[in-house]
Amino acid sequence: MKKALIAFGMLLMAAPAHADLTHKISSSVQLTVDAAASQATRLGSTYSVSGNNVSATLGGLTAPASATDAATMNSGTYTQTTDGSAFSFSESFNSGDAIPTGTTVSSGVVGTLPAFGSVTTTAGGVAGSLAGTIDSAGTMALTAGGAGTSATGQFVSEITIK
Secondary structure: OHHHHHHHHHHHHOOOOOOOEEEEEEEEEEEEEOOOEEEEEOOOOEEEEEEEOEEEEOOEEEOOOOOOOOOEEEOOEEEEOOOOOOOEEEEEEEOOOOOOOOOOEEOOEEOOOOOOOEEEEEOOOOOOOOEEEEOOOOOEEEEOOOOOEEEEEEEEEEEEEO
8 A cells, every 4th residue: 555655646746747739720822913004204305416617506406385295306507617628417306205195094904005215014914714712621722814813822730839
């Protein structure tokens, strides 16, 4: 009996277990359809003239009548200073961009693009049959859409024992 009491006493003296068990489950689906976009930079009018052995009434730019129009070129008059002598002459004009009337967007589509000197345009994505699901067992079903789309699925199961 003494031995049984000693064994029972030793069991009572043992430290209790402090084990924590954590189980986390998370899942997510991300479906993306790219938007149509257009970025335009309006270019201004430029005029330049240079010459050697040339007399001139210089040309230049004429201010537009409206803030939405581009400047126009005012031609100058140029004559050779000394007949029969060597000369050089260069004149250039680049017409700037006028501001078009308002651009409208309908159902994510731009009907007319701005007609500026520098334009970058990207087409919008087409959702088509784009879809994604994840069930409680972690089974993923991702369906590809049209151009400009992406589908990403993630299932994470985490067990922590401390």
